[in-house]
Amino acid sequence: MRNRSRLLLGCVLLCSASLFYLGMSGIECPPKSHRYRWMELNLGSANHSSSLTGHFPEDTPLIFIGGFPRSGTTLMRVMLDAHNAVRCGEETRVIPRLLAMRATWSRSVKERIRLDEAGVTDQVLDSAVRAFLLEVIVGHGEPAPRLCNKDPFALKSLSYLSRIFPKAKFVLMLRDGRATVHSMISRKVTISGFDLTSYRDSLTKWSSVVETMFSQCQAAGESRCLPVRYEQLVLHSEEEMRKLLHFLELQWDPSVLHHEELIGKAGGVSLSKVEQSTDQVIKPVNTDALSKWVGHIPSDVISDMAEIAPMLARLGYNPHDNPPDYTKPEPMVSPLNNSQNLKATENTHPS
Secondary structure, eight states: OOOHHHHHHHHHHHHHHHHHHHHHHOOOOOTTTSOOOHHHHHHHOOOOOOOOHHHHHOOOEEEEEEEEEEESHHHHHHHHHHHHEEESSSOHHHHHHHHHHHHHHHHHHHHHHHHHHHTOOHHHHHHHHHHHHHHHHHSSSSOEEEEEEEEEGGGGGGHHHHHEEEEEEEEEOOOOHHHEEEOOOOOEEOOOTTOOHHHHHHHHHHHHHHHHHHHHHHHHOTTTEEEEEHHHHHHHHHHHHHHHHHTTTTTGGGGGGGGGGGTTTTSSSSOOSSTTTTTTSOSSSSTTTTTTTTTSSSHHHHHHHHOOOTHHHHHHHHHHSOOOTSSSSOOOOOTTTTTTTTTGGGGOOOO
C-alpha cells in the first residue's frame, strides 16, 4: 500500500512538472532585438576580453538632461529622441542613486580615510563610476551617434559629471516652481523629503534643489550647460530647439518638432509605461499646462512667495505675478559666488 502511494505521488509530481514546462515553453518572451547590448555590438557574440573605456572613453560626447521633476525633462528628452542622431530612452533611475552614493562617500571624512587605506582612491572610484554610467547609458537602448541620459536628479551632480566626462554637455530644464510644485502635488509625484500636503514646504525645497542644479550649470559655463525654460520650449518650440541643437553641435532635424509621430517606431521614441509624464508626451507639444497652477496655491503661500522660493526671481519668474505672462520672460540672474563651496552643493538626491 505504501509503495503504491509513493508511486502515485511520483506520477502526480512528474505530470505537474511536465505541465509546468509545457506551459512555460508556450509563453513568448518579449522581443529584445530593439535593445542595445554593448558586448554584442562592440565585441560580437564571442566574449573577448576588452575594455569598456576603449570603445567609449571618458571624452565620449554624452548628453545629460536633468532638472526638477515636472519641469519638462521628459518632453525635452522625447523631442531629442526624435532627432535621427540621438538616443536618450527612458529614465534609468539607477544613475542618480549611484551618484548620490558617491557624493556621500566624498563628503564623509571617515569614509574617505577608510577608502584611501583600502587603496580605493578617487581615481579608482571615478573610473568605476564612469564605467558603470557608460554601461547603463549605452546598454539600455538602441545604438545612436549621440547617446543621451535623462534622469532628472542626476544634474545635482553636474559638476562631478562634467569632470569625469569632459566632453559631455548638459541640458538643465527650468520651469516656474509654482507650476512644478502644483503638478507634483496634483499628480501625487512622490519625492523623498517632500510633503505633498504642503505647498509651502514643497516650494521651499524646490527652490533649494533648483539652486543646486542652476549654480552648477552656471559654473560649468555656457559651452557645457544650457538652461532651457519649459515655458519657452512650448511657446517657441522651433526657436528653442534650434538653439539647443546648435549648442549640442547637431544638425537641424525637423522631426524634433513632431516627436509624437515617432513614438513606438524603430529608431524613434520609446516610452515607459510607468513614468509619470508618459500620458502627456504622447501628445504634440502644447501649452495646456502653463498656468494650471493659478488659483490652487493657498493665499498665505502666495503672499510669502518671494521669501519661500527665492529661485523664482533668480530664474526670471516674477513671484508676484498671478497669473504670470510667460510670453515676456525676464533674464536669469547668475548666482553669486557660485564657485565657492561648489562641492557642497552635491547633496543626497531625493528620489
